[in-house]
Amino acid sequence: MTRVEKRILIVDDDRDFVEATQAFLEANGFTVLKAHNGKDGVKLAKMERPDLILMDIMMDERTEGFFTIQEMRRQEELKGVPIFVISSLYTEMPDFDNPPDRAWLAHDEFLAKPVDMVQLVEKIRQRIGQPA
Amino acid sequence: MGEAAAPETVVVIDDDYAMRLSCCKILSKMGFGVEAFEDGTRGLEGVGRLKPGLIVVDLKMPGISGMEVISRVHEIDPQITIVVITGYATIDTAVEAMKCGAYDFLPKPFSPDELRLIVNRGLERRRLSLESQRCEVERAMLKRRFVTFVSHQLRTPLVAIHQYLDVLKHLGDTAEVAAKREEWIDRCLKRTDELQSLIADWLTLARVEGGTLTKERIKVDLKQLLPGILKTYEAMAAGEGVSLHAALSEAPLCVSGDWNCLTVLFDNLITNGIKYNRPGGKVTVSGWPAEGEVVVTVGDTGVGIPEQYRPFLFDEFFRIKDEGAKKTTGTGLGLHISKKIVAEMAGSLDFESQPGTGSTFRVRVPAWHEADVAKTGSSE
Numbered sequence: 001m002t003r004v005e006k007r008i009l010i011v012d013d014d015r016d017f018v019e020a021t022q023a024f025l026e027a028n029g030f031t032v033l034k035a036h037n038g039k040d041g042v043k044l045a046k047m048e049r050p051d052l053i054l055m056d057i058m059m060d061e062r063t064e065g066f067f068t069i070q071e072m073r074r075q076e077e078l079k080g081v082p083i084f085v086i087s088s089l090y091t092e093m094p095d096f097d098n099p100p101d102r103a104w105l106a107h108d109e110f111l112a113k114p115v116d117m118v119q120l121v122e123k124i125r126q127r128i129g130q131p132a
Numbered sequence: 133m134g135e136a137a138a139p140e141t142v143v144v145i146d147d148d149y150a151m152r153l154s155c156c157k158i159l160s161k162m163g164f165g166v167e168a169f170e171d172g173t174r175g176l177e178g179v180g181r182l183k184p185g186l187i188v189v190d191l192k193m194p195g196i197s198g199m200e201v202i203s204r205v206h207e208i209d210p211q212i213t214i215v216v217i218t219g220y221a222t223i224d225t226a227v228e229a230m231k232c233g234a235y236d237f238l239p240k241p242f243s244p245d246e247l248r249l250i251v252n253r254g255l256e257r258r259r260l261s262l263e264s265q266r267c268e269v270e271r272a273m274l275k276r277r278f279v280t281f282v283s284h285q286l287r288t289p290l291v292a293i294h295q296y297l298d299v300l301k302h303l304g305d306t307a308e309v310a311a312k313r314e315e316w317i318d319r320c321l322k323r324t325d326e327l328q329s330l331i332a333d334w335l336t337l338a339r340v341e342g343g344t345l346t347k348e349r350i351k352v353d354l355k356q357l358l359p360g361i362l363k364t365y366e367a368m369a370a371g372e373g374v375s376l377h378a379a380l381s382e383a384p385l386c387v388s389g390d391w392n393c394l395t396v397l398f399d400n401l402i403t404n405g406i407k408y409n410r411p412g413g414k415v416t417v418s419g420w421p422a423e424g425e426v427v428v429t430v431g432d433t434g435v436g437i438p439e440q441y442r443p444f445l446f447d448e449f450f451r452i453k454d455e456g457a458k459k460t461t462g463t464g465l466g467l468h469i470s471k472k473i474v475a476e477m478a479g480s481l482d483f484e485s486q487p488g489t490g491s492t493f494r495v496r497v498p499a500w501h502e503a504d505v506a507k508t509g510s511s512e
């Protein structure tokens with residue numbers, strides 16, 4: 001069974017960011033799922049197996065996004081689901097003390113906030129294609 | 133710390149056998165691990181291997197000179213304390229050695245007591261300098277983390293605004309987005325307000341920390357200050373369906389403080405009482421004198437503070453965000469600032485809370501003494 005729908009999960013604690021991004025993605029034909037913290041993100045991702053995940057880093061916990069990515073990478077159901085980090089922290093964050101291990105580097109793309117919406121959609125399309 | 137228990141190692145480098153022997157004897161009696169070497173080359177090898185806290189080195193040796201040993205040792209580790217041994221005739225050289233980084237010198241012949249004294253002093257100095265270095269590193273790290281955190285806090289509302297504008301720019305003409313325009317513009321305005329108060333709070337914090345806000349000590353009667361503040365927040369409280377009450381004792385409630393600081397303090401506590409309340413709720417400000425102190429409590433009938441968050445309440449930027457928490461705006465700096473202000477006044481700030489029933493914040497500050505006048509007068 002091929003799914004024509006392309007579903008994107010946004011994990012971000014800023015509701016305005018989520019609302020704006022959701023509107024833009026939906027206008028481009030994507031279906032949006034959302035979670036406002038890492039725990040809900042993992043839960044929803046396991047349940048729904050989205051085609052792609054957009055992940056914030058600093059949520060309630062300073063490095064919540066990293067832990068969440070790690071957790072997601074451990075889930076059998078989520079094998080192969082691309083994760084894009086969208087964060088206002090600049091790239092590799094030299095002062096982030098002791099990330100749990102280097103597994104968080106497993107993210108597929110690192111985009112700085114604010115993110116150029118057109119460019120974001122472009123990158124998503126490159127990765128998972130355009131919804132029919 | 134743990135490593136303090138391990139005995140410090142001392143290295144002795146001297147070509148004179150009798151000297152090596154007696155130094156080793158004295159130093160090992162003091163509880164140090166001691167190793168002695170007969171020339172600079174072997175000595176340096178030993179220093180690299182043993183990582184001693186202190187070395188005692190003869191300046192006049194065949195082979196590598198003592199002077200060179202000093203600079204090579206400090207290449208290995210600049211924190212190693214070096215004591216040089218010299219003959220009477222070479223005091224000038226000893227001074228030279230100290231310029232090169234030796235800590236002190238022992239003219240020959242010296243007594244065991246002299247050696248003990250100088251070694252103990254040298255190691256003490258080393259301990260202090262290591263400690264201050266460690267504090268330095270820790271402070272720098274905290275500062276770096278704080279800067280990352282603040283810039284993240286400042287960027288978050290900006291990002292939200294940018295994102296809305298970006299979507300409006302690209303899709304503003306589509307029906308779906310047009311329908312949202314009003315709401316989004318309102319959100320953008322809200323987020324600029326958030327940014328404003330973040331900057332304002334951050335500046336207040338910087339002023340409190342820099343001492344500029346708490347410098348001035350004058351006689352302030354809280355019986356005058358508090359009703360004024362309550363009046364300012366009447367509209368806000370009415371908007372939340374909360375009523376404000378004052379229960380101040382008959383006696384004046386004079387404290388020694390700064391009017392602006394005290395205003396910031398009670399602004400924070402009262403607005404929290406309003407914000408984290410429920411429709412139909414109350415905020416009560418009570419005040420009374422108590423044994424050289426003035427006590428003011430700000431009580432609310434609101435959501436309360438769950439046990440697990442209490443230890444963090446005064447941390448900078450801390451806000452409760454669990455499901456039970458009301459959706460409110462705030463910076464998480466108010467209580468942190470308040471605590472600092474009260475501490476500056478040599479007072480205390482604490483709270484009691486019953487989740488679901490309400491919280492009471494209590495300020496205790498020293499009461500005004502007429503003797504304070506003199507102090508204020510002389511500092512002006």
Ligand SMILES: Nc1ncnc2c1ncn2[C@@H]1O[C@H](COP(=O)(O)OP(=O)(O)O)[C@@H](O)[C@H]1O
Binds near residue numbers: 453461468
């Ligand atoms: N009176 C109160 N009742 C319940 N929770 C409170 C109260 N005062 C403070 N808090 C909690 O403590 C947090 C920190 O307070 P504060 O430092 O004043 O920051 P802000 O009000 O800007 O969030 C608040 O976000 C809230 O979760």
Ligand SMILES: [Mg+2]
Binds near residue numbers: 400404462464466467
């Ligand atoms: Mg507050």
